[in-house]
Amino acid sequence: MKFLKRNYGWMLVAILATLPLFVIFNMIHINFTNGFAVTLIEGAASDGKTTLEMLYHVSGEFAIRWMTAVLSCTPFFILFGINNLFVRQAMGIATAVWSFLHFIIFLSAEGFLETFAQVNYAAGFVAVLFLIPLFLTSNRKSMKKLKAKWKKLQSLAYAVILLSLLHVAILDKTWAIYAIIVGLGLIIRIPLIKQKLIAFRTNTRTSIA
Helix, strand or coil, rough: CHHHHHHHHHHHHHHHCCCCHHHHCCEEEECCCCCEEEEEEECCCCCCCCCCHHHHHHHHHHHHHHHHHHHCCCHHHHHCCCHHHHHHHHEEEEEEEHHHEEEEEHHHHHHHHHHCHHHHHHHHHHHHHHHHHHHHHCCHHHHHHHHHHCCCCCCCCHHHHHHHHHHCCCCCCCHHHHHHHHHHHHHHHHHHHHHHHHHHHHHHHHHHH
């Protein structure tokens, strides 16, 4: 029970991050008969997209959704006073896994050289590179070992989201939704605004109590 109470948030994030994989599994066929082979199931996609286009869309969409969720944790704490660092780490891991999956699908379909064919592809590639150290240090052991350096390293997340927004902006109109959410989060983080919001939250709770 203690384990569940301590890790329920992390487990919830893991479940939510894993569920969309079933959508992807329904669009591919894995054959172990002659080694290991993955083939696309044509006609498995919807909205007039090919299976490959849908794989791009699903993996990329969930990558940026989790990325936006991670960067919304601090504004959420400022507004409501609820914070769980390990849940945020779990979200970061989900972000990295979906981003890596998105990049692997791209490489499998287009090849590595295509990464540099367009600005949005290159931006996505750099974002993935920045995610690697974030992914490898999203654990309690790294936090204790790196201490203050850990927070500095985690600031790479801002570069990742900006590169990801550039990547998505050229491909999909929904980028504006994520840009607005991230932008509002950054405004809330401004020291003066942050202090006023925390003071308002504290005074509100005191008056209610």
